[in-house]
Amino acid sequence: MTTVEHNRSLFGNLAGALAQLRAPGEGSSLLVAILLGVTLLMSAANLLLPAESPLYVSTYTITLMGKYLCFAMLAMAVDIVWGYCGILSLGHGAFFALGGYGMGMYLMRQIGDRGVYGNPDLPDFMVFLNWQELPWYWQGMDQFWFALLMALLVPGLLAFVFGWLAFRSRVTGVYLSIMTQALTYALMLAFFRNEMGFGGNNGLTDFKDMLGFDLQADGTRVALLMATALLLALTFVASRAIVQSRLGRVVVAIRDAEPRARFLGYRTEGYKVWLFVYSALVAAVAGMLYVPQVGIINPGEFSPLNSIEVVVWVAVGGRGTLYGAIVGALLVNYAKTRFTAVMPDGWLFALGTLFVVVTVLLPKGLAGLLQRGRTTDAETRGENNTGEVSAGDAPAEPITGEARA
Amino acid sequence: MNVTAQARELLRRDTTWPFLVPRQRAVDVSHQVILYVEGLSVSFDGFKALNDLNLYVNDGELRCLIGANGAGKTTLMDVITGKTRCDSGSAWFGRNIDLLAHDEAAIAQLGIGRKFQKPTVFEAHTVYTNLELSLKGSKGAWSALTAALTGEQRDRIDRVLETIGLVNARYQLAGALSHGQKQWLEIGMLLAAEPRLLLIDEPVAGMTAEEAERTAELLTSLAGEHTVIVVEHDMEFVRSIARTVTVLHQGAVLAEGTMDQVQNNPDVIEVYLGEDA
Amino acid sequence: ADTIKVGVLHSLSGTMAISETTLKDTVLMMVDEQNRKGGLLGKKLEAVVVDPASDWPLFAEKTRELLTKEKVDVIFGCWTSVSRKSVLPVIEELNGLMFYPVQYEGEESSKNVFYTGASPNQQAIPAVDYLMNDLEVERWVLAGTDYVYPRTTNKILEAYLEAKGVDKKDIMVNYTPFGHSDWQSIVADIKKFGGAGKKTAVVSTINGDANVPFYKELANQGVSAEDIPVVAFSVGEEELSGIDTRPLVGHLAAWNYFQGVDSEANERFIQEWKKFTGDEKRVTNDPMEATYIGFNMWAKAVEKAETTDVDAVEQAMIGIEFPNLSGGVAKMNKNHHLSKPVFIGEIQDDGQFEVVWETDGLVAGDAWSDFLPGSKDLIADWTAPIKCGNYNTKAKACGGQGQ
Amino acid sequence: MKHLLLTGCLLLALVTTLPAASAGSVVSEQAAPSATPASEEPGGNRQVLLARLTRASLRESAEVLDQLERSGGRAMRGLFAAMLAGDLYYHRETGRLMAVQKNPAGERIGSDIFTGEGLGVQSRGSIKKVRVNNRLRSHLRDAIARIDLMHGTEAQKEGAVLAILDDLSPQNMRLLQVTADAGQSDRVSELIELARAMVELRDSSVTDARLSAIAVMSGRLEAPVRNQLQRLLDDERESDRKIRIAAQQSLEEIEGRIAFYDFMEQLFFGLSLGSVLLLAAIGLAITFGVMGVINMAHGEMIMLGAYTTYVVQQLMPGAIEYSLVVAVPAAFLVSGSVGVLIERGVIRHLQGRPLETLLATFGISLILQQAVRTIFSPLNMPVVTPGWMSGVFAINPVFSVTFNRLYILLFALAVFALLLVTLKKTSLGLNVRAVSQNRDMAKAMGVRTEMVDAMTFGLGSGIAGVAGVALSQLTNVGPNLGQSYIIDSFMVVVFGGVGNLLGTLVGGFSLGVTNKFLEPATGAVLANIIVLVCLILFIQKRPKGLFPQRGRAAE
Amino acid sequence: MIRIEKLNQKYGGTQILWDLDLDVEKGSCTCIMGRNGAGKTTLLKCLMGLLPASDGRILFGGKPIEGRAAQARAHLGIGYVPQGRDIFPLLTVEENLQIGLPARKDKARRIPQRIFELFPVLKDMLHRRGGDLSGGQQQQLAIGRALVIDPKVLILDEPNEGIQPNIVRQIGDVIRMLNEEDGLTVILVEQKLGFARRVGREFRLMQKGRIVAADQMAKLDDGLIRQYLAV
Numbered sequence A: 001m002t003t004v005e006h007n008r009s010l011f012g013n014l015a016g017a018l019a020q021l022r023a024p025g026e027g028s029s030l031l032v033a034i035l036l037g038v039t040l041l042m043s044a045a046n047l048l049l050p051a052e053s054p055l056y057v058s059t060y061t062i063t064l065m066g067k068y069l070c071f072a073m074l075a076m077a078v079d080i081v082w083g084y085c086g087i088l089s090l091g092h093g094a095f096f097a098l099g100g101y102g103m104g105m106y107l108m109r110q111i112g113d114r115g116v117y118g119n120p121d122l123p124d125f126m127v128f129l130n131w132q133e134l135p136w137y138w139q140g141m142d143q144f145w146f147a148l149l150m151a152l153l154v155p156g157l158l159a160f161v162f163g164w165l166a167f168r169s170r171v172t173g174v175y176l177s178i179m180t181q182a183l184t185y186a187l188m189l190a191f192f193r194n195e196m197g198f199g200g201n202n203g204l205t206d207f208k209d210m211l212g213f214d215l216q217a218d219g220t221r222v223a224l225l226m227a228t229a230l231l232l233a234l235t236f237v238a239s240r241a242i243v244q245s246r247l248g249r250v251v252v253a254i255r256d257a258e259p260r261a262r263f264l265g266y267r268t269e270g271y272k273v274w275l276f277v278y279s280a281l282v283a284a285v286a287g288m289l290y291v292p293q294v295g296i297i298n299p300g301e302f303s304p305l306n307s308i309e310v311v312v313w314v315a316v317g318g319r320g321t322l323y324g325a326i327v328g329a330l331l332v333n334y335a336k337t338r339f340t341a342v343m344p345d346g347w348l349f350a351l352g353t354l355f356v357v358v359t360v361l362l363p364k365g366l367a368g369l370l371q372r373g374r375t376t377d378a379e380t381r382g383e384n385n386t387g388e389v390s391a392g393d394a395p396a397e398p399i400t401g402e403a404r405a
Numbered sequence B: 001m002n003v004t005a006q007a008r009e010l011l012r013r014d015t016t017w018p019f020l021v022p023r024q025r026a027v028d029v030s031h032q033v034i035l036y037v038e039g040l041s042v043s044f045d046g047f048k049a050l051n052d053l054n055l056y057v058n059d060g061e062l063r064c065l066i067g068a069n070g071a072g073k074t075t076l077m078d079v080i081t082g083k084t085r086c087d088s089g090s091a092w093f094g095r096n097i098d099l100l101a102h103d104e105a106a107i108a109q110l111g112i113g114r115k116f117q118k119p120t121v122f123e124a125h126t127v128y129t130n131l132e133l134s135l136k137g138s139k140g141a142w143s144a145l146t147a148a149l150t151g152e153q154r155d156r157i158d159r160v161l162e163t164i165g166l167v168n169a170r171y172q173l174a175g176a177l178s179h180g181q182k183q184w185l186e187i188g189m190l191l192a193a194e195p196r197l198l199l200i201d202e203p204v205a206g207m208t209a210e211e212a213e214r215t216a217e218l219l220t221s222l223a224g225e226h227t228v229i230v231v232e233h234d235m236e237f238v239r240s241i242a243r244t245v246t247v248l249h250q251g252a253v254l255a256e257g258t259m260d261q262v263q264n265n266p267d268v269i270e271v272y273l274g275e276d277a
Numbered sequence C: 001a002d003t004i005k006v007g008v009l010h011s012l013s014g015t016m017a018i019s020e021t022t023l024k025d026t027v028l029m030m031v032d033e034q035n036r037k038g039g040l041l042g043k044k045l046e047a048v049v050v051d052p053a054s055d056w057p058l059f060a061e062k063t064r065e066l067l068t069k070e071k072v073d074v075i076f077g078c079w080t081s082v083s084r085k086s087v088l089p090v091i092e093e094l095n096g097l098m099f100y101p102v103q104y105e106g107e108e109s110s111k112n113v114f115y116t117g118a119s120p121n122q123q124a125i126p127a128v129d130y131l132m133n134d135l136e137v138e139r140w141v142l143a144g145t146d147y148v149y150p151r152t153t154n155k156i157l158e159a160y161l162e163a164k165g166v167d168k169k170d171i172m173v174n175y176t177p178f179g180h181s182d183w184q185s186i187v188a189d190i191k192k193f194g195g196a197g198k199k200t201a202v203v204s205t206i207n208g209d210a211n212v213p214f215y216k217e218l219a220n221q222g223v224s225a226e227d228i229p230v231v232a233f234s235v236g237e238e239e240l241s242g243i244d245t246r247p248l249v250g251h252l253a254a255w256n257y258f259q260g261v262d263s264e265a266n267e268r269f270i271q272e273w274k275k276f277t278g279d280e281k282r283v284t285n286d287p288m289e290a291t292y293i294g295f296n297m298w299a300k301a302v303e304k305a306e307t308t309d310v311d312a313v314e315q316a317m318i319g320i321e322f323p324n325l326s327g328g329v330a331k332m333n334k335n336h337h338l339s340k341p342v343f344i345g346e347i348q349d350d351g352q353f354e355v356v357w358e359t360d361g362l363v364a365g366d367a368w369s370d371f372l373p374g375s376k377d378l379i380a381d382w383t384a385p386i387k388c389g390n391y392n393t394k395a396k397a398c399g400g401q402g403q
Numbered sequence D: 001m002k003h004l005l006l007t008g009c010l011l012l013a014l015v016t017t018l019p020a021a022s023a024g025s026v027v028s029e030q031a032a033p034s035a036t037p038a039s040e041e042p043g044g045n046r047q048v049l050l051a052r053l054t055r056a057s058l059r060e061s062a063e064v065l066d067q068l069e070r071s072g073g074r075a076m077r078g079l080f081a082a083m084l085a086g087d088l089y090y091h092r093e094t095g096r097l098m099a100v101q102k103n104p105a106g107e108r109i110g111s112d113i114f115t116g117e118g119l120g121v122q123s124r125g126s127i128k129k130v131r132v133n134n135r136l137r138s139h140l141r142d143a144i145a146r147i148d149l150m151h152g153t154e155a156q157k158e159g160a161v162l163a164i165l166d167d168l169s170p171q172n173m174r175l176l177q178v179t180a181d182a183g184q185s186d187r188v189s190e191l192i193e194l195a196r197a198m199v200e201l202r203d204s205s206v207t208d209a210r211l212s213a214i215a216v217m218s219g220r221l222e223a224p225v226r227n228q229l230q231r232l233l234d235d236e237r238e239s240d241r242k243i244r245i246a247a248q249q250s251l252e253e254i255e256g257r258i259a260f261y262d263f264m265e266q267l268f269f270g271l272s273l274g275s276v277l278l279l280a281a282i283g284l285a286i287t288f289g290v291m292g293v294i295n296m297a298h299g300e301m302i303m304l305g306a307y308t309t310y311v312v313q314q315l316m317p318g319a320i321e322y323s324l325v326v327a328v329p330a331a332f333l334v335s336g337s338v339g340v341l342i343e344r345g346v347i348r349h350l351q352g353r354p355l356e357t358l359l360a361t362f363g364i365s366l367i368l369q370q371a372v373r374t375i376f377s378p379l380n381m382p383v384v385t386p387g388w389m390s391g392v393f394a395i396n397p398v399f400s401v402t403f404n405r406l407y408i409l410l411f412a413l414a415v416f417a418l419l420l421v422t423l424k425k426t427s428l429g430l431n432v433r434a435v436s437q438n439r440d441m442a443k444a445m446g447v448r449t450e451m452v453d454a455m456t457f458g459l460g461s462g463i464a465g466v467a468g469v470a471l472s473q474l475t476n477v478g479p480n481l482g483q484s485y486i487i488d489s490f491m492v493v494v495f496g497g498v499g500n501l502l503g504t505l506v507g508g509f510s511l512g513v514t515n516k517f518l519e520p521a522t523g524a525v526l527a528n529i530i531v532l533v534c535l536i537l538f539i540q541k542r543p544k545g546l547f548p549q550r551g552r553a554a555e
Numbered sequence E: 001m002i003r004i005e006k007l008n009q010k011y012g013g014t015q016i017l018w019d020l021d022l023d024v025e026k027g028s029c030t031c032i033m034g035r036n037g038a039g040k041t042t043l044l045k046c047l048m049g050l051l052p053a054s055d056g057r058i059l060f061g062g063k064p065i066e067g068r069a070a071q072a073r074a075h076l077g078i079g080y081v082p083q084g085r086d087i088f089p090l091l092t093v094e095e096n097l098q099i100g101l102p103a104r105k106d107k108a109r110r111i112p113q114r115i116f117e118l119f120p121v122l123k124d125m126l127h128r129r130g131g132d133l134s135g136g137q138q139q140q141l142a143i144g145r146a147l148v149i150d151p152k153v154l155i156l157d158e159p160n161e162g163i164q165p166n167i168v169r170q171i172g173d174v175i176r177m178l179n180e181e182d183g184l185t186v187i188l189v190e191q192k193l194g195f196a197r198r199v200g201r202e203f204r205l206m207q208k209g210r211i212v213a214a215d216q217m218a219k220l221d222d223g224l225i226r227q228y229l230a231v
């Protein structure tokens, strides 16, 4: 079996398994199990089998998988706020990228004097811009724990401040969406500026190693993939716990009738802020894992279109179901990988058509398809109520109220 | 105050930081009055919806509020519950709590519950969850994360379900209820919350006479322990529950008294009841 | 394998498609031609085209795909510096071979990359010399898009100009974001700056999409080439094909190749290109020539090495000469950069350039600029005994500063 | 600036021209016989020169041109103008010079350079262009300016004198003297007066005379005046305190005026940027603002409009001047029809799911972009600016307004007004709003909702297409055109208040003006960032935009 | 005038209306009653075309209309006053009324004066947003709006919900007048017995998606009420 076929069957299996979900609770643990299982198998196949073996999984596939899983985590982060709380964030890429930059700064410092100019203190881009010393905000980033902390703290704090301002002032609906977009757009412009000290357009790249392990070694890549899978599983389980807790139910209530929730005594802005911060943190973790695996972080990650794409993954997968977001991200990105290689001139037609078709034919995304396969009557609409994570069938469209009322 | 002074103030050992002082204060009803509304005025784009309105409601009372469409009844509730800011006047909950200084959530936590004129329930949740979310208790995000229903709470929900006649619909999504069922559910949510003061806007609209009767019984039984303010246009219903009736007209109180007094008030007849009601 | 695989890594969608698609077509044309000549080492060439979609991480991923999945023998690709930077670690890790055909900021030399576009000393410095000596320019506007290529080029130029005695006051530097489209204020500022009674010129490192609105604004505000000439390093025939050039006649560009260069090889190349694209109006440009040279040098090197093995080809490449399209011969130097002639052209009303100046001989591309403090002591030399991309001539060691 | 180069060469030319003939009189003498045909001029010398012109290298050409000017004077203007415009060709075999222009059919039509006599269609291979470069062009311009100073129109004379202000050499002053003696209009005389004052200030040693010279110069906005005063103040040798003070005052006055015009200029830039934002957003204000469709394909509708402009220009190469007039309705139809198709084909199925429209229209936008790449190539398409839209409207030497921006500003306002009237005065406007507020109820009231949806989406898309026509005059017409405006458009609509057209207008202009007033202080990038941050903070204050929808229902 | 045969309706999987038959004569005033959730609103929506019927026939003036869209039914002359009023909240009162004008047979361009005679309040409120009106005012507007299309049949879904007593009377009078003087066919869903008795001339009782009793209003006795309307 070639890698392509392997890939294909891999996804076939995944989709098949998902389609067979019997009950939602089981489904979720099944998802985690598949996720970890597949990752483990792939890792073993990569490390233990010789490259000639038909079952060998190439490092390319490993890194690709790692990237997909990061995207899946990001999609899940968006789904938490969008699907469950009706906060359509068109700027989650910002948190992802900030997390990524945090990790990128650490990796950059790890290069040490192995850069092209051999400067032990300054990253290359600072050398050729004639910077004399490390800016204050780069201090301490050579410590892994500190970088990690910052990579969480900064996006978390940004989400907190932004959320606190916006939710307290009751900015909702499209107004909120466009503001998140403005946020990421402003950050993109700022990071493009070379004066910012983050490498401008070129961003941070040419990483060498992480915690002393060579980033180009297969072992490190596999470890990163496993870490990603593990963290995805972890955040998935945590997120599921959250959305299934009363907090999750309050959040859905807020999505559908925020004033009502307030009159019941819920300080809705508080809920929204915390959920937003949590989601931003998940996005940041995804970003942190993403950077060492793809090897570059640049302001393009802040681009509003990137964030919109994430929303599209979620919508394709099925808004309001956590596994839907994951499946959507995996599917769309896999499609992108295949299409760009198989039909480089026309892949946008294919992808565009996919989006249109999914929207028109699968109102609840792929998750809706899976659910439909699960429930006995096929043409059911709006009565899916078996609890779990299926908050997607909300009759009320949060944005409608804004745009239409 | 300059920054250092502020900092020093914050660091004083003998004080508790203001934001740590529990906000919840028990309502002081030592004068028997639970709601004081004085000189309240609200206007929208120059239109006076409330005009120097005064209203006092005793603790444990069941008060009916009637008045023409557009008289300002709903607006009054909006002000009391913090939804609408008023131009002038004051609204106190008991003697000690200034309602105008609190927001909706705080007011709800103080023990003021409300049923809207147009039934609003959480449509994506089941009837049961709707009630669960309405239960009295901590409404903070952190506690919600770990919250689980106690047996007592379950019982309470079951009882409420029974009262509102939705036992069989407990696992239905609230969005799929009929209009009248939503009305009931919203009343149920109020019951679950056990507020001190209930503001109920048109509870029997869309209910059959029989159901209205049941609602009347329910509200009457609530009074005493709770204070209830009901807005309703169904005179039969009002008659069946009313002790004191306040009539609003053009944003101000037109008349107040027993049902009989009010019913025979010529002004009320003219602007509200009509000749032969 | 029974074919030799040629990877093509140019964006066919997204913001860079506008420039890069042409290069993909150029490579395809070269592959065709080579196959008509019988291929290489008795094997046919097979192009493997992927679309990295102007997405930088995707460039890295696609490189990995080309090298490990498709097992290509060589890659022609990238345009922006950031895409190259993204690809670099992967191509080095997997010991691939890439040809990079676009003018760039220098400050780099990788064993696995051959740079067939211009480095700053093959474009910017000659252009400034021309302005200074022939047009007697005394005041300078350095306008660029805010990214590494313009930043570096402008840094080099500032140092260069100051070394030539230009006062700091007479240099205005301006950066704009990618795709900047509202040039009113900046053009007005340039006009004001130029109104101080000294001959002024604009050195433009404005990138891609921002150029059209920039030139349109220049034309509309009546800044003509005789008043304030603009010399650009990123504007070629292809960019001009998207603008009505009549109001821009006389503005300048510096390249190593213009379509208007009179030579037999060029004539043939242009004909072939028009035939290949089936479009009589299609133009050629400098990065295409760079691709052309790179491809042919690679073919020559493969034949010389008699294998497509990267290490062998890499060594064989050094010193290879191949006729360029402007009538001379390009040579691959030890630092993986080319020696090429430099031309200055004036924009004509038909969207072509008229060559008004050219260097006497070939200019060897510098990997490291002589005008930047961090790199003036560095050289790249991939032949024994140095064999590295950043050899410090002072410290006599590889690895930048040397220890 | 232009003057510098021009005068540099002017000087060069004068050095060669004037000494040859005793200054002044010759110039006007030469003018007289110029009506006679070129061939009658003394000596076949000119024919030789003209023949040399076709063969000369770019360096030699300058010399040939000087000689031609000396011998032919005014008669040479046509030749020079043709050469300057790049229209001068010669016949490969006969060597005959001619002006060649393409007619609408693309044929090259030659005409005699001196008589204008038609020489018929020239085949491409038979003629060759006379080469010209920047240096020659400025040479030609100067020569033309010299001819114009004597014989030109008022405007040409004015331009010629203005050019001389940059280089007040004795020769030039003599030339001015001759011009002045011939009697000139007030404006030209005034400028000559100014030139004299500048010379006076520079050369005289009499304080009073210099003071009155400064008085003349005071308040003038011409750059040379400012430069001279500045130089004077910078010059330490200038020790006359009175002069220094007067010059200082004068300069301050000038700078005060300039500051005012700078302000006006920035205001105009801001309004102009605002009009672009408005145009880009206005269609979205309908499809998104009124209908509630999160229309990610809006940018591509703009793009289609811009491509329509390109196609229209390709279809009517002979009538570029009118192309935009045709392009506006054409773009409306093209984008509008695509909009209707999208609505009927996709959006219709998403009723009640407005969020999903984001996904579908995103897909559509990808498809449209790639479609354009496939059909037109990924390259930018050239769109020509018609003559009436080119150039500047110069209010004074420091403040001018470009015609294209001015027209686009007016156009944006006109489109806005038209749209407002459409929505206010026709039943469509009412029906759209009803449908968007309560579709079922609108149906029950007999409103043909499908029709209304299609028409509205078509209208919004059509307007976007019209915006594309305007934008094609300012920016790239390429596959990425739409992407560059979509973010801004959403920003403007939301800032103004969703569903409020007036908000879009005010929003567009205020964002534009703020941006342009920030830009000089902060640079383009930072200005943009600051505007975005302000926007975010503003929305905290007004969570429903500038003009929120009010009333109970909006809560 | 209107005849419904074997109408079935499902929301997703749950069937709401079961083989429902209903016959409304021209010029009659029929009052449909039933408990909450009996399916009254669903029935009216099917009749109006706002919900697709799963199967069954709907005849209007003898012609089948079950396949026609709601807007077509409005043009045929069915006026609808929905439960909850459904005023266009951001349109002014005037605009709310104007919406229906194109559906009139006579193509009048102005709001008929008659509306303001029936509901004088609306005249004073002409330029206020519909959503700002109080409930009672909105209800009057909703009826007025339905009358603008000059309907042959007027469908009202609980028109008295939340209306002050004197206006309830007034609305009752208006309905009666429209029915008696103008010969308008009226279908009325009503819970309040008093009002139903006063206005309706016939009644239909619904239970669980079926019509379970039909007769003249006078015949509505306590037995029926206890059986079908009591809780």
Ligand SMILES: Nc1ncnc2c1ncn2[C@@H]1O[C@H](COP(=O)(O)OP(=O)(O)OP(=O)(O)O)[C@@H](O)[C@H]1O
Pocket: B044, B045, B047, B048, B049, B067, B068, B069, B070, B071, B072, B073, B074, B075, B076, B117, D551, D552, D553, E132, E133, E134, E135, E136, E137, E162
């Ligand atoms: N947000 C608002 N904007 C404008 N006017 C408003 C707003 N809210 C209420 N009003 C007006 O204030 C008046 C009082 O309305 P309110 O809803 O309080 O009446 P009500 O007594 O509850 O009537 P009903 O019995 O019909 O419910 C009405 O005329 C209404 O139009």
Ligand SMILES: Nc1ncnc2c1ncn2[C@@H]1O[C@H](COP(=O)(O)OP(=O)(O)OP(=O)(O)O)[C@@H](O)[C@H]1O
Pocket: A382, B175, B176, B177, B178, B179, B180, B181, B206, E011, E014, E016, E034, E035, E036, E037, E038, E039, E040, E041, E042, E043, E083
């Ligand atoms: N959107 C919906 N989805 C699923 N079920 C629904 C929906 N709307 C109504 N139902 C169900 O249909 C049944 C009939 O509803 P309907 O609104 O027709 O009742 P009704 O007779 O008008 O009651 P009411 O007197 O309360 O207005 C109810 O049991 C309700 O739960």
Ligand SMILES: NC(N)=O
Pocket: C079, C080, C081, C082, C102, C103, C104, C105, C149, C234
């Ligand atoms: N290398 C460049 N032009 O980006």
Ligand SMILES: [Mg+2]
Pocket: B073, B074, B075, B117, B201, E134, E135
């Ligand atoms: Mg009310």
Ligand SMILES: [Mg+2]
Pocket: B178, B179, E040, E041, E042, E083
């Ligand atoms: Mg009903």
